[in-house]
Amino acid sequence: MISVADLLSATPNAPGSFYAASSYVRSDLELGLLENRSGSRLLAIPDTLIKALYAGLEQETGLASRLVLANCGRWWGKNFFQRFSEELSQHYSQSLSELPMAEFVQSLQECWISHGWGTMDLDPEVAEKGFLMVKTWNSPFAAQAPQMNRPVCFMDAGILASFFSALTGQELDCIQISCESLGSDCNRFVLGLAERLAPAEDMVESQTDWTTIVQTLTA
């Protein structure tokens, strides 16, 4: 027999999302501060700054700007994972590894939304072949990127590589194979071991469509 009193005392914070934007993001209009519900500072980045980052890095470093953005993303993702892990473990009174997969994915999706990075989903299609595919929509980094003939979410790719490397305990690489900036329905990122992802690099540069890249990787 279910005892609701026991159920709620055992998991007082279990239901609902910790990252629900309505309660996660807090602002102080007078002080001009943004904080999350744990009291950590949040930073709002205007579109103009994202545009300027792309333009400034392109001018200063040329082609290396992709690498700089990806490395920034990696650094960001490392800290992001640490915070995500701490916040969620505290909220659920469970370590991240003990959390059911569904709750983990739902929380990550909500977290993505609350941080203004658009929406995201994990695609299990290539999981059996040892890859992970992440899809994102409405990425601000794709929306503000300069037009190139290749996917441009270098920062997102760095964040995802770092985040899932920390989660799995394995050094993973991430490559973007479709991009909203090129008219695709969503941004697709494939994560896997660097040597297994290597063939995708040239295909992305030669503007191969994402389905062919996936078929080649998983063949």
Place this chain on the structure above:
Amino acid sequence: MYLAIEALFSATDKRYLTGDELKMLGRYSLSLPHRLKIYRQLRSQELSLFQAIADEMEAKLPEEPQENLERSLKGGVSALRQCAMAMLVNDVDLMADQLRWLKSTQANYDSQAIDTLLFSLLHRQLEQLLAPKQMKFFETFYQPLQAL
């Protein structure tokens, strides 16, 4: 309303509130005792309300694993708390995040049938707990859950 009132407070150093803004604030202030009363009733009766639902769910779904029933119950508790807060601050938009979470949980665990039963039982419990006038008032905030 929650955001509307916050916006009013942020404008205070620039101007006095307009007549319409004062009317809106007045109407909300007058409705607060009513809102607080419903909120207190929901808060104090939460356990008995959901225990009755849990008992009936177990009776109606004897084959369903307890884990699934408990997951739905926890979602229901959370949803009602959020509804109560949305009613208190008069902001139905506060339900949006909770609804998205519930839909996602339903998809992940294929639990729509259990949730449908839970929310129909919850509706019946609320009808017993709240006076008809209170129920009608609360339904604005509670209705999105029934549509899940």
